[in-house]
Amino acid sequence: MSQLPLRAQLASALGRTAATLSRATGRGDGSVIGGRVGLMLEPDLLRKLAADRKLVLVSATNGKTTTTRLITSALQEFGDVATNAFGANMPAGHVSALASNKDAPYGVLEVDEKYLPEVLDTTHAGIVCLMNLSRDQMDRAAEIWLLAQKWRRALAGRPVHVIANCDDPLVTWSASTAARVTWVSAGQRWREDSWCCPECGGPLDRSGFGNGGQGLTAAQMAETNWACRECTFRRPEPTWVLDGEYVTDPRGRHWRLDLQLPGQANRANAAVALAVAETLGLDPARSLPRLRMVTSVAGRYTTVERDGRSLRLLLAKNPAGWLEAFDVADPALPIILSVNAQGPDGRDTSWLWDVDYRILRGRPVLVTGERRRDLALRLAVAEVPFQLCDSFEQAVGLLAPGKIDVIANYTAFQQIRAEFGRAV
Amino acid sequence: MQSELSIVWIYPDLLSTYGDQGNVLVLEQRARARGIRTKTIHVRSSDPVPQQGDVYLIGGGEDRPQILGAERLRRDGGLHAAIQRGAALLAVCAGYQIMGTVFGGEEGQPVPGIGLLDISSGRGERRSVGELAAEVDPALGLPTLTGFENHMGVTRLGPGVRPLSRTLVGTGNGDGTEGCYAGRIIGTYLHGPALARNPALADLLLSWVAGPLPPIDDSWYQALRDERLRAVLPS
Secondary structure, three states, X not given: OOXXXXXXXXXXXXXXXXXHHHHHOOOOOOHHHHHHHHHHHOOOHHHHHHOOOEEEEEEOOOOHHHHHHHHHHHHOOOOOEEEOOOOOOOHHHXXXXXXXXXXXXXXXXXXXXXXXXXXXXXXXXXXXXXXXXXXXXXXXXXXXXXHHHHHHHHHOOOOOEEEEEOOOHHHHHHHOOOOEEEEEEOOOOOOOOOOEOOOOOOEEEEOOOOOOOOOOOHHHHHOOOEEEOOOOOEOOOOOEEEEOOEEEOOOOOEEEOOOOOOOHHHHHHHHHXXXXXXXXXXXXXXXXXXHOOOOOEOOEOOEEEEOOEEEEXXXXXXXXXXXXXXXXXXXXXXXXXXXXXXXXXXXXXXXHHHOOHHHHOOOOEEEEOOOHHHHHHHHHHOOOOOEEOOOHHHHHHHXXXXXXXXXXXXXXXXXXXXXXXXXX | OOOOEEEEEEOOOOOOOOOOHHHHHHHHHHHHOOOOOEEEEEEOOOOOOOOOOOEEEEOOOOHHHHHHHHHHHXXXXXXXXXXXXXXXXXXXXXXXXXXXXXXXXXXXXXXXXXOOOOEEEEEEEEEEEEEEEEEEOHHHOOOOEEXXXXXXXXXXXXXXXXXXXXXXXXXXXXXXXXXXXXXXXXXXXXXXXXXXHOHHHHHHHHHHHHOOOOOOOOHHHXXXXXXXXXXXXOO
């Protein structure tokens, strides 16, 4: 990688300068601006930076950043790993990540779902890790069946090894054109986007639940078989299986996860990360201890302190993400919810109506964020008592000292992080 | 209407992409607030549509589920029978287009609708995404319509329907009108929880099958409406 042509070296160096300036002036973490400068000077930079590395691409609707972090942590067992740890998951972020660690033999890149075909095409990554697909930021028109179809086409006929969650029918359909697939049964909590067969449109028969998929227990999650009633499309047999706290590997060994990251969604992310690591020759005996070292990812799951209050920050960007956050939140604690609808959140708040908030009944609920009135009405209709607050600070002040859970969507989460100086 | 009001949500497995469940929840809540008991039936696309419901809802979705939904509704016939009996229907976005004689498929090809509304739809030049505000047909006596649209459809209204509203902001049908109504059927491009933003529209549907309704506390609805209309309309 030190053999980059002169123009690419210059582009990559100028990009790093821009990134440094961005950080120094407090405008951001520098990972996007740096990459943009580099790409402008040398459009082929990503391809050149990706060459000669073992590269893993990670994509999904939810869990991309965390899974990227887990895989990176595992592969550090082997040595240096270049990664876009801050969630800058489009090509500019990839350039920045690879340029800032040019000699790392491994790369793990989180990839925005819509960019996966393009990034795969440019980087020729050898491993692609796909976890889940569900409704997200619909006003940006990423209709998910079309997205799955693009993945499917991008993977067809390519010498790539896909690690995919076979409990998600859309992901399975996307991955099944790939030359080689390792199927992981990682569970699927949100099922409202997979009642129909992606292949023929027929009804999918699913076993293991009867309540519309919400609030599943671990036992129900484990029983996740599905098959189309009208065609031959059905769940492939997994070689890795997550069941509650335990992962069973292809050799039949059971591994108790014991992660520090909370919740079933993170156990699913870890199961997939173990499978990716093994594909690269790293046994769970060596990768799992490294997954256990991860405590917080880009501020997510972090606890911050203010005036005697311990606030645990949970990010939830879409209905599936809210289910995962509810799984982690403590029913005995008060909870602050913050919702915005800026560009990165999606300008449309319709998704609030896909989330079942009734689980919050009985705990003190405080509502804030730029679109707090949307959330207020949503909770009123669900008969969840709440208090409306003009600011996050006001919400915190209204609660007694002690532990508090916070769930926020993307820009609302970043605003809260900024209040704490991005120290988290 | 029988002793309890039955709400039938058609094909949530196919057509429920944008928080369409919100319309069901709002109808339930506004009936409940008037002491009307409700029963909600989720009809999956592999099941028959019951004919005895009071209010029917059908939502938005992608091209392929829309085509499947139209085929199954035509084959099933239950919705047609319910409408003939006098049931009310709110059809949203893809569901709205299905109610017409024709709509545009995946490649823009014409796909037959189910003919409950005298409208025909096709594919427009560009996607309309954003807030919408519109003045409702004065004959209905409803306040300004507010909501969010996200579609590529263009809909022509035939003589058998009336425009639901005239747009102030946004695209709607594409000719300066948004949505339409005929008998007890309302169609609209306002996707997802259109009734959460327009509780008077919810009450109109309810009153068609349950008779006159007393007023209820609308303060959270009103706070949201005020905010959204202020955000898009010049003051």
